[in-house]
Amino acid sequence: MLLFPLILFIMNLGYGDTAETSFVFENQTIGMKKEDGETCMSVTFQVEILNQQNNNSVPIDFHLPSGLIKGKCAADRKSEAVISSTIEEADGRLKTLKFVFRTEEMRVKRVDELRWQLNKVVYVEKFAGSSAVFESDNSSVIFSAPLTQKYVCEDRINVTLHSENFDFPILVMFSPEIDVQPYGPKSNFYLCERTRKRTLSESLQHRSTVFCGVVLAISSIAHIVGHMLRRHFMPHRKELYENLDRLPAI
Numbered sequence: 001m002l003l004f005p006l007i008l009f010i011m012n013l014g015y016g017d018t019a020e021t022s023f024v025f026e027n028q029t030i031g032m033k034k035e036d037g038e039t040c041m042s043v044t045f046q047v048e049i050l051n052q053q054n055n056n057s058v059p060i061d062f063h064l065p066s067g068l069i070k071g072k073c074a075a076d077r078k079s080e081a082v083i084s085s086t087i088e089e090a091d092g093r094l095k096t097l098k099f100v101f102r103t104e105e106m107r108v109k110r111v112d113e114l115r116w117q118l119n120k121v122v123y124v125e126k127f128a129g130s131s132a133v134f135e136s137d138n139s140s141v142i143f144s145a146p147l148t149q150k151y152v153c154e155d156r157i158n159v160t161l162h163s164e165n166f167d168f169p170i171l172v173m174f175s176p177e178i179d180v181q182p183y184g185p186k187s188n189f190y191l192c193e194r195t196r197k198r199t200l201s202e203s204l205q206h207r208s209t210v211f212c213g214v215v216l217a218i219s220s221i222a223h224i225v226g227h228m229l230r231r232h233f234m235p236h237r238k239e240l241y242e243n244l245d246r247l248p249a250i
């Protein structure tokens, strides 16, 4: 159990021109650390891959922390950050899933804002000298948040990858916990739209049940008060009621 991470660690020391090293945390987060030990990238999500050839509907789990992690942190706010995980299967087949992040100036509520985005997902499979490459579209923005925030999502997200050489797509399915901070550690988070909308509608539903409860309570109080007032201002009926009250219980 201990030997495997140790081997990965030593392998990481051996390659690359930067002094960045990869890490795996709690068997669910992968990331990169700088020479001084500071985390410069941290990525948490569960991934499944669905090869849609022949209408296949059985996804395969791609457990990122089990692979060999390679990556590159952004040298500055405007450069790319990359992280990948390569899993070698028993038959020698190599499967790599790579995530490419970049930043872009965007106009949000009339203010220019620098945001980071996951804009490329690449899946490569190598076997017996040949390889297949599937990529997300160049224009896709899968996750995005202001540069100073991490992206957090409690909902599932699908991304479709295409290949020039194969006529079927593959689907990369992200599922929670999703927590992505490719440009250094963040103090606050950006909740994905889907989760935001869902929690908002849930809280509205909750509020509306509370509201209904309040309306019911008020109307029943009004009913009681109305009843009392009626009894008070209609002496004739009051008498009747009181007589009714005085009827012996049979």
Ligand SMILES: *[C@@H]1O[C@H](CO)[C@@H](O)[C@H](O)[C@H]1NC(C)=O
Pocket (backbone or CB within 6 Å): 001, 027, 063
């Ligand atoms: C990490 O999680 C994977 C998938 O959930 C599991 O197969 C593996 O045994 C775990 N590894 C460790 C070291 O706990």
Ligand SMILES: *[C@@H]1O[C@H](CO)[C@@H](O)[C@H](O)[C@H]1NC(C)=O
Pocket (backbone or CB within 6 Å): 054, 055
């Ligand atoms: C896949 O599904 C489509 C539509 O459901 C069908 O037309 C097609 O024949 C199927 N292909 C295979 C290989 O089963």
Ligand SMILES: *[C@@H]1O[C@H](CO)[C@@H](O)[C@H](O)[C@H]1NC(C)=O
Pocket (backbone or CB within 6 Å): 138
């Ligand atoms: C996507 O971008 C890459 C490199 O920037 C380019 O080689 C490729 O042709 C582009 N693909 C599409 C579909 O535009």
Ligand SMILES: *[C@@H]1O[C@H](CO)[C@@H](O)[C@H](O)[C@H]1NC(C)=O
Pocket (backbone or CB within 6 Å): 050, 156, 157, 158, 171, 173
């Ligand atoms: C993702 O794709 C799978 C397989 O087609 C589907 O069952 C699931 O509903 C999709 N999820 C989302 C969030 O689109």
